[in-house]
């Protein structure tokens with residue numbers, strides 16, 4: 001079942017049409033990576049999901065309930081982590097989360113247990129250290145604890161790893177992955193390898209619409225490059241193979257790259273038979289892999 005649905009959502013700022021009819025669904029329990037170039041409209045979309053931005057036309061539903069601008073009832077189902085969360089630095093994490101819990105109406109009895117559980121999940125110690133001494137990674141983890149305090153069905157993270165170094169980023173992505181089962185996650189980013197690493201589904205926003213929206217595996221199959229790379233024992237063998245395969249030149253050194261159209265299985269069998277008949281045995285043969293960056297470039301070209 002979809003926890004989040006957008007139906008033909010449109011948004012203008014003045015004359016500029018930012019979203020031209022955005023439609024997609026996010027299945028419950030999944031991690032959805034939301035990508036698009038600068039100014040594509042990712043933050044605007046997230047703010048509309050959070051009820052912090054008006055929708056010109058179309059509908060957004062969370063758990064089947066329609067989002068309206070400023071509707072705090074729906075907001076309670078959603079946790080939000082901005083790219084650089086702001087804190088009262090003089091507070092300890094426990095004091096800060098207590099304040100957040102009180103503001104959102106969590107009962108005093110439940111709050112203490114919930115805070116301890118959340119700090120454990122995000123791997124922050126319960127001690128007297130104040131937030132102003134925290135690294136960016138620690139602040140981001142505290143942001144997750146805050147966003148999850150109220151048991152949200154949906155967690156929205158806007159470029160959550162952009163300010164983190166590679167180690168902080170890796171730890172943070174592990175944390176997001178570990179939240180599977182706890183909530184559904186929608187996160188935006190420019191770091192496509194992050195999306196590849198943790199997302200179940202990917203949406204690519206371009207020119208005001210979602211140009212691609214599927215599981216990463218399906219996108220890779222759909223946008224797979226039709227290329228096979230053969231490697232031979234010597235340059236000489238590679239040169240001979242290139243000639244037999246009807247290619248005038250081979251790739252530098254010992255590789256031959258074959259572009260093909262049609263079914264991989266049939267092409268691969270034919271080419272291998274041709275090479276075998278000439279006693280040209282490749283030492284490796286690889287179907288060219290497609291990564292999210294290739295897909296992104298093709299979709300947004």
Ligand SMILES: Nc1ncnc2c1ncn2[C@@H]1O[C@H](COP(=O)(O)OP(=O)(O)OP(=O)(O)O)[C@@H](O)[C@H]1O
Nearest residue numbers: 013014016018036037038039040041042043044045
């Ligand atoms: N309140 C606003 N008033 C006018 N224009 C706005 C407003 N908010 C956003 N925009 C414009 O809408 C477009 C989309 O902005 P948005 O911040 O949603 O993009 P984004 O995909 O999140 O970009 P980035 O990756 O750079 O953060 C941009 O051209 C931006 O200037």
